[in-house]
Amino acid sequence: MESTRIAEQAEETGAPLTAAEEEQAGYALRELTTKPGDADAALVSREWLTLVQPFFELGWAMGVRTGSTGFAMVGVPVDGATVAHAFAQLNGERAADLLARGLEDPxxxxxxxxxxxxxxxxxxxxxxxxxxxxxxxxxxxxxxxxxxxxxxxxxxxxxxxxxxxxxxxxxxxxxxxxxxxx
CATH class of the missing domain: 2.30.30 (SH3 type barrels.)
Incomplete structure (x- = not known):
């Protein structure tokens, strides 16, 4: 009975991202945001990568830890349209935020x-x-x-x-x- 945990206590405990998870997420993010065959040709700016990296790492780790990244999709890259749509949404959100705060030209x-x-x-x-x-x-x-x-x-x-x-x-x-x- 000592090893039995109450559900509420289990939700409160956790562990920070590991170096391996951060490294894997960083590799995956670079893979998604570079032109195929040219690792030096970024499809998005460094600013955008810096902005999304913490959220990407979090999503990556959550997927790994919940088992949602099973073997069914191993070796199948995410299509470019999905990646482009995600960054377009981010750009739209950022543009709206900048517009709302008037920061594009202070x-x-x-x-x-x-x-x-x-x-x-x-x-x-x-x-x-x-x-x-x-x-x-x-x-x-x-x-x-x-x-x-x-x-x-x-x-x-x-x-x-x-x-x-x-x-x-x-x-x-x-x-x-x-x-x-x-």
Whole structure:
């Protein structure tokens, strides 16, 4: 009976990743992210590899430790489309995060949703101050930096009324005022 463990106690115990697990995961990650036949030609940047490596190692170790990496798939590489999709998802997540925090260009960070802005774009009849009601990001597959466009509105009571849409960042001056609640 002394060797019997309660399930809750078993879940609390564990062991950190071993050097062998980290080494195996590192090898597998490099194998997934290099061009076949050219180990020096990376398909993704070193920045991305650094970002995903801890999660990849964790997933690798969890798969090994739970027995989910059985012999059925030994010698069968993961197809390139699956790898590309995973990194595209990561890029999309990162781009959205950068957009939300305005870090892609800290010197020229755009306004946030429900921030007051002054519009001074090509529609001169619409010049004035408005609230940002939407931000649209359009991806650039080369630079991975999104192009942002803004929708602006006025408030009539508590109802946002669209005024100008698809506004470029250069046509806006963010003001230090945010809408707290409708």
């Amino acid at each position: 010197q020229n960070a755009g306004p946030s949703i429900w921030q007051r802005v002054r519009y001074h774009g090509s529609l001169t009849q619409a010049h004035g101050t408005y609230w940002v009601s939407a931000i649209h990001a359009h991806g650039d597959p080369v630079s991975m930096v999104p192009t942002r466009r803004y929708d602006l509105c006025e408030l009539q009571g508590e109802t946002p009324v669209p005024v100008v849409s698809n506004v470029r960042r250069v046509s806006l001056t963010p003001l230090g005022e945010w809408l707290t609640a409708l």
